[in-house]
Amino acid sequence: MEPWRPSPRNPMDRIDPKTFHFQFPNLRYASGRKLCYLCFQVERDYFYYNDSDWGVFRNKVHPRAPCHAEQSFLFWFRDQYPCRDEYYNVTWFLSWSPCPTCAEEVVEFLEEYRNLTLSIFTSRLYYFYNPNYQQGLRKLWDAGVQLDIMSCDEFEYCWDNFVYHKEKRFQKRNLLKDYGFLAAELQEILRNPMDRIDPKTFHFQFPNLRYASGRKLCYLCFQVERDYFYYNDSDWGVFRNKVHPWAPCHAEQCFLSWFRDQYPYRDEDYNVTWFLSWSPCPTCAEEVVEFLEEYRNLTLSIFTSRLYYFWHPSYQEGLCKLWDAGVQLDIMSCDEFEYCWDNFVYHKGKRFQRWNLLKDYDFLAAKLQEILR
The missing domain is CATH 3.40.140.10 (Cytidine Deaminase, domain 2)
Structure with missing residues (x-):
């Protein structure tokens, strides 16, 4: 397979602390941060025990066939969990909210996996002023996705589970710089009515x-x-x-x-x-x-x-x-x-x-x- 074509691949275990503190802060405008990181947790009720999976995806920026972090997760998940009739609880912690294309693909994915619940905590809103990006978030909301801005609790959870912290304690530093603005903006986007439903x-x-x-x-x-x-x-x-x-x-x-x-x-x-x-x-x-x-x-x-x-x-x-x-x-x-x-x-x-x-x-x-x- 050509190296630029998207394919199911294993996620990273964790990311570097410097990467986390540079890529994940709540910022209204985040210049120089073109990468998107997706930390995920998959919980599965399988017969009489709970099964859990963790990892981190990053967008693939090959110019001939870019693949966003959300798409990488979807490719991996379909390969890893082919059964559509099991119960899955999936949580994402994203450095950027999904674009309209990824939002559409996630909605289609949820149609395949009817017993799957998805919660998305995003650090920043991607082109929050663009109506197409706003409509993408509303389509996710319409499909039952729980959407919220990452707060201090989510940052600490990610630090404990998705960062090579080497026993260093979590420090919020400037992670919450524009949290208030972003939380209010997301609330406003979701508060406005959707045009239509699927x-x-x-x-x-x-x-x-x-x-x-x-x-x-x-x-x-x-x-x-x-x-x-x-x-x-x-x-x-x-x-x-x-x-x-x-x-x-x-x-x-x-x-x-x-x-x-x-x-x-x-x-x-x-x-x-x-x-x-x-x-x-x-x-x-x-x-x-x-x-x-x-x-x-x-x-x-x-x-x-x-x-x-x-x-x-x-x-x-x-x-x-x-x-x-x-x-x-x-x-x-x-x-x-x-x-x-x-x-x-x-x-x-x-x-x-x-x-x-x-x-x-x-x-x-x-x-x-x-x-x-």
């Missing part, structure tokens, strides 16, 4: 199901219509819940935060429609009611695919509070699914097919009517 994501996350195991994410497709003087203004997008253990944020909360920032005027007329994969929890229901108190001229319609803990009294009470506040509540039917497909999915001209989207529609519609009655 068709496979839609067909996996949105079907009417009584019990939907493995679907811990919640997607919120929204439409905001505004009567502004003598013309109509409309806004569209998709939010997904943030599952960070330190600061979880439900999709509804993401929308409310974004809306208050985007539409600060309380005296205009707004018609808002949500298409949710899961109905709101009691906390989100309370926050929506308070939100409607702020925006007296706003009407909200919620079409939900599934009912979240529909048997639990507090969740039922939350739905009733929304109903009492004037929210229109209904279960997504074929019309709503087709509307979402046309407006919120990267369908690439493919016609809508309902497949198994309406499997438990009758049960859920009757259950919602019973709750509200």
